[in-house]
Amino acid sequence: MLFKVEARQEPSRKMALAAPLIATGLTVVISSLFFLSLGLNPFVTLYTFFVQPLTTMNGISEWLLKASPLILIACGLAVAFRANVWNIGAEGQLIMGAIAAAGVGLFSPFQESIFLLPLMVVCGMLAGAAWAAIPAFLKARMNTNEILVTLMLTYVATLILSYLVHGPWRDPDGFNFPQTALLPYAGMFEVFDYSYRLNTSIFFTVVAVILAWLFMERSFLGYKMAVGGVAPAAARFAGFKSSSSIWVGLLVSGATAGLAGMTEVSGPLGQLSSQISPGYGFAAIIVAFIGRLNAFGIVLGGLLLSLLYLGGETVQLSLGLPSSIALIFQGMLLFFLLASNFLINFRIRAIAVRAH
Amino acid sequence: MTPRLQLRGISKSYPGVLANDDISLSVLPGEIHAVLGENGAGKSTLMKIIYGATPADGGQILCDGREVPEHGPAVSRELGIEMVYQHFALFESITVVENIALSMPGRMDLKGLAVKVREVSEKYGLPIDPDRLVLSLSVGERQRVEIVRCLLRQPKLLILDEPTSVLTPQAVRKLFETLRKLSDEGCSILYISHKLDEVRELCHSATVLRGGRVTGETDPRTTTSADLARMMVGSDLPEMLLQPSELSTAPLLSVDNLNMASESHVGTSLTSIRLEAYGGEIVGIAGVSGNGQGELAAAISGERIASAAEDIVLEGRPVGHLDAGRRRDLGLGFVPEERLGRGAVPPYELSENALLTAHRKGMVKHGMADRNKARDFTMQVIDKYSVKAHGPDAKAHGLSGGNLQKFIMGREIELSPKVLLVSQPTWGVDVGAAAYVRQTLIDLSRSGRAVIVISEELEELFEICDRLYVISNGALSQSLNRSETNVEEIGLLMAATGSRDQDAEQRAEDMKYAV
Numbered sequence: 001m002l003f004k005v006e007a008r009q010e011p012s013r014k015m016a017l018a019a020p021l022i023a024t025g026l027t028v029v030i031s032s033l034f035f036l037s038l039g040l041n042p043f044v045t046l047y048t049f050f051v052q053p054l055t056t057m058n059g060i061s062e063w064l065l066k067a068s069p070l071i072l073i074a075c076g077l078a079v080a081f082r083a084n085v086w087n088i089g090a091e092g093q094l095i096m097g098a099i100a101a102a103g104v105g106l107f108s109p110f111q112e113s114i115f116l117l118p119l120m121v122v123c124g125m126l127a128g129a130a131w132a133a134i135p136a137f138l139k140a141r142m143n144t145n146e147i148l149v150t151l152m153l154t155y156v157a158t159l160i161l162s163y164l165v166h167g168p169w170r171d172p173d174g175f176n177f178p179q180t181a182l183l184p185y186a187g188m189f190e191v192f193d194y195s196y197r198l199n200t201s202i203f204f205t206v207v208a209v210i211l212a213w214l215f216m217e218r219s220f221l222g223y224k225m226a227v228g229g230v231a232p233a234a235a236r237f238a239g240f241k242s243s244s245s246i247w248v249g250l251l252v253s254g255a256t257a258g259l260a261g262m263t264e265v266s267g268p269l270g271q272l273s274s275q276i277s278p279g280y281g282f283a284a285i286i287v288a289f290i291g292r293l294n295a296f297g298i299v300l301g302g303l304l305l306s307l308l309y310l311g312g313e314t315v316q317l318s319l320g321l322p323s324s325i326a327l328i329f330q331g332m333l334l335f336f337l338l339a340s341n342f343l344i345n346f347r348i349r350a351i352a353v354r355a356h
Numbered sequence: 357m358t359p360r361l362q363l364r365g366i367s368k369s370y371p372g373v374l375a376n377d378d379i380s381l382s383v384l385p386g387e388i389h390a391v392l393g394e395n396g397a398g399k400s401t402l403m404k405i406i407y408g409a410t411p412a413d414g415g416q417i418l419c420d421g422r423e424v425p426e427h428g429p430a431v432s433r434e435l436g437i438e439m440v441y442q443h444f445a446l447f448e449s450i451t452v453v454e455n456i457a458l459s460m461p462g463r464m465d466l467k468g469l470a471v472k473v474r475e476v477s478e479k480y481g482l483p484i485d486p487d488r489l490v491l492s493l494s495v496g497e498r499q500r501v502e503i504v505r506c507l508l509r510q511p512k513l514l515i516l517d518e519p520t521s522v523l524t525p526q527a528v529r530k531l532f533e534t535l536r537k538l539s540d541e542g543c544s545i546l547y548i549s550h551k552l553d554e555v556r557e558l559c560h561s562a563t564v565l566r567g568g569r570v571t572g573e574t575d576p577r578t579t580t581s582a583d584l585a586r587m588m589v590g591s592d593l594p595e596m597l598l599q600p601s602e603l604s605t606a607p608l609l610s611v612d613n614l615n616m617a618s619e620s621h622v623g624t625s626l627t628s629i630r631l632e633a634y635g636g637e638i639v640g641i642a643g644v645s646g647n648g649q650g651e652l653a654a655a656i657s658g659e660r661i662a663s664a665a666e667d668i669v670l671e672g673r674p675v676g677h678l679d680a681g682r683r684r685d686l687g688l689g690f691v692p693e694e695r696l697g698r699g700a701v702p703p704y705e706l707s708e709n710a711l712l713t714a715h716r717k718g719m720v721k722h723g724m725a726d727r728n729k730a731r732d733f734t735m736q737v738i739d740k741y742s743v744k745a746h747g748p749d750a751k752a753h754g755l756s757g758g759n760l761q762k763f764i765m766g767r768e769i770e771l772s773p774k775v776l777l778v779s780q781p782t783w784g785v786d787v788g789a790a791a792y793v794r795q796t797l798i799d800l801s802r803s804g805r806a807v808i809v810i811s812e813e814l815e816e817l818f819e820i821c822d823r824l825y826v827i828s829n830g831a832l833s834q835s836l837n838r839s840e841t842n843v844e845e846i847g848l849l850m851a852a853t854g855s856r857d858q859d860a861e862q863r864a865e866d867m868k869y870a871v
Contacts, residue, residue: 010751011703218727220720223711233698236659237690238712239681 061196071302073284076256080249089150091281092157097258100127105187128258213295366415436512604635640821689773741766758789
């Protein structure tokens with residue numbers, strides 16, 4: 001018996017729905033074996049991973065708080081990825097957005113003004129977009145590889161942040177910790193309840209999801225960019241410019257990443273420090289692909305990844321598992337999810353072997 | 357001498373096409389035998405039948421005088437028949453020797469095999485390092501790997517499918533040396549090509565195919581290129597279907613002294629192209645494929661932008677500096693030869709594909725695509741151009757070649773272009789749809805538009821064109837009136853400049869010789 005992988009004529013709708021279920025099933029089975037081999041009760045472990053984090057209000061608040069920047073960034077990335085523009089440096093754009101927003105919040109003359117927060121939003125988005133404009137310019141003019149440039153600029157952004165919080169922007173009253181002073185109250189998003197950290201910046205994410213859906217599924221510019229991604233020769237035939245795809249893709253994804261950075265400093269962080277993101281910019285790439293570059297799929301992907309973060313912490317705290325085990329589990333689920341997407345466009349068929 | 361390979365009455369049909377019709381040929385040991393023919397003449401099908409990759413519907417295959425009863429690739433290998441495909445089947449991420457080992461029978465012995473690969477590659481002048489990764493190899497080197505893979509089995513008959521289409525002139529020279537050496541050792545070679553000069557230089561005998569039938573068997577060394585070209589494109593031309601028509605006073609499209617360098621080393625550069633098309637006529641561009649047709653189409657359509665605005669003038673307005681979209685805005689329609697991936701986005705629905713160029717018909721409002729309008733437009737095209745599709749949401753890659761061509765032509769014509777450029781209008785299109793497409797082009801020209809048709813099928817051009825140009829080696833001939841020219845003249849123009857490195861003087865020599 002041999003197996004043959006064949007491209008499907010049309011992507012299978014049934015498989016599109018079944019793929020996440022297959023992936024979840026495989027993860028549950030394999031991880032149960034894995035937990036058993038470690039002497040853990042798989043039911044308890046899986047419950048602790050997936051359900052326990054959501055049993056408290058605080059857990060739900062944290063879940064949404066972490067999902068929000070992931071979804072926001074992934075929406076921007078999906079716009080770029082659909083056009084085959086590979087922005088891998090959302091993390092750097094997030095950091096630049098956070099720096100610009102914090103700079104405005106700390107040093108602008110509008111400390112008490114109600115316009116401080118909107119100004120920070122605008123500056124955060126502009127800074128993220130500006131950071132992404134560098135690879136866009138290099139790609140459109142000199143055809144450099146945007147994967148490399150965006151990735152390397154992430155390290156540059158990290159170093160700029162580190163310089164600022166260790167040097168000129170360090171809080172003089174902060175006991176020499178590498179962090180800035182706290183942002184003024186006018187520069188912070190309102191929380192829904194003082195017991196929890198979830199804040200009003202989540203509305204930006206809701207709006208971003210709707211705008212991303214409209215742009216990708218309904219707008220003509222989104223259509224042009226997608227054609228450039230699926231069939232570049234058809235885009236040339238129609239006269240759609242690839243340089244505008246590069247610019248729009250990078251600027252939009254840079255702006256959303258910058259906004260995500262801004263919502264972090266004006267939300268749960270309240271100040272700049274040398275560690276402002278647990279890798280949201282990179283995790284959002286996974287979210288974009290789990291969501292199959294679809295705005296609503298991205299919402300589910302973001303919620304899932306956020307839950308994995310929380311579940312990882314919960315098993316460490318309540319079961320005393322090492323963090324590496326949580327990471328293995330997360331990796332397994334993501335691997336199966338992305339791998340089973342393969343079945344949407346391909347099928348595996350058994351073929352009979354002819355004897356000679 | 358017993359022929360190494362003999363075919364008797366081979367036939368093969370696919371739905372709607374007779375790909376091979378009663379084909380017979382024979383190849384002697386050590387003979388280099390050309391199978392000549394235009395795209396779609398049935399060459400590739402015939403080779404697949406010989407190799408056993410496809411069963412024939414009828415006829416006999418004899419190898420060394422014995423009939424091959426149940427054919428298949430495994431049988432071919434036993435008989436010593438090896439094939440180098442046009443598209444290589446190599447894994448990029450592993451080394452040369454590992455690739456070769458995958459196709460060798462028995463236990464894998466990489467070290468021993470590497471030694472053998474070196475020996476064979478040195479013996480036949482095909483330098484190749486067995487330990488290099490395939491992804492680091494150039495196209496020419498990859499082809500060498502494929503050839504070495506075949507030679508390791510000491511074939512008695514080697515089939516090469518358009519081997520030079522991916523090679524530079526220097527690499528072609530080297531390949532020919534290798535092939536001559538093989539032939540001296542007694543290996544027969546079947547050489548599939550449509551390049552006349554190569555066949556005349558290399559091959560001992562030639563079988564010419566057209567429309568699935570054998571149209572000639574000659575010794576290419578003593579046959580003129582003009583005669584070979586005639587066998588390839590046919591001499592029994594149909595009557596023109598055209599009524600004479602009123603031409604516009606000024607040309608709707610004129611190309612003046614257009615030069616464009618080739619994008620890659622296997623492409624053709626365009627030199628001093630001059631061309632005019634008047635409203636009310638169909639202008640044909642004939643030529644053997646690979647002589648710059650693709651480049652010319654891209655230059656006129658605006659997919660590649662010419663150097664100066666004045667090089668291309670549309671209704672008195674210089675457009676050489678504009679992209680394809682802007683030229684379409686000004687009334688230049690284009691139907692490319694590749695329908696999937698260029699004229700249409702394969703996984704998209706027809707209504708989404710309508711948007712590709714017909715968005716300028718009010719389908720975009722405030723930056724948003726109006727899907728209902730796109731659907732209505734698609735329905736209209738489906739009805740008017742009798743496209744067989746289950747509706748506007750049918751995926752482009754689900755349509756047959758003919759129906760997709762009707763859709764794309766319909767879409768472009770509905771934009772009311774002043775000038776329509778069509779490249780290979782009936783490639784891969786069934787007979788009925790082809791007739792429909794041709795009639796549509798005639799009707800369009802008779803309504804006062806200018807139509808330019810690039811085609812490799814001379815019959816087709818003679819059927820529908822008022823005037824013809826011949827493209828060869830990136831240069832365009834003088835304009836020829838359909839009623840005053842003949843196949844001989846066109847064949848000469850196609851053949852005389854068929855070689856890449858011949859200069860103009862030599863071309864003139866050829867002309868004298870042939871006349």
